[in-house]
Amino acid sequence: MDFSFRERVYKIVAAIPQGQVRTYKQVAQLAGNERAYRAVGSILHKNTNPNVPCHRVIRSDGTIGGYNKGAKEKVKILQQEGYVP
DNA sequence: CGTATGACGTGCA
DNA sequence: GTGCACGCCATAC
Structure with a gap:
């Protein structure tokens, strides 16, 4: 299996419930490297x-x-999903 | 193989 | 409060 950093990121992002959001840093940490938020x-x-x-x-x-x-489309989708900070 | 890039993060003026 | 510059990692070419 190609468990490269990219594969983990996809899986983690795909696991985010609707109405919720994750930060790049958080995803990177869950992927294995908190400093890889840039990647x-x-x-x-x-x-x-x-x-x-x-x-x-x-x-x-x-x-x-x-x-x-x-x-803009991103914000629009988040609001439609119920993300209201 | 080496270079360049990017939907970032943090610090400082 | 705003803007600029540096550093960091993985991916793409």
Whole structure:
């Protein structure tokens, strides 16, 4: 099995319940390297897998960050899912 | 194999 | 409160 860092990130992100969000740092730590948050962003940026709700991953500051389809779309989806800080 | 990149995080002015 | 610069890791080319 290709349990590379990327595979773990996908699995972790896919495990995020609707209405909840995770920070890049948190995902990186769960993936095995808390300092790999930079890689997590790069991986998710290249990820276009619909099975992975990458829009539920935000920055540690609580800001949205970015999204493949556009950060605005990301915020929109989060609000629709019930994410209201 | 080596270089360049990026959806980050933190610190300092 | 805002903006700039550095450092860090994995991936892609």
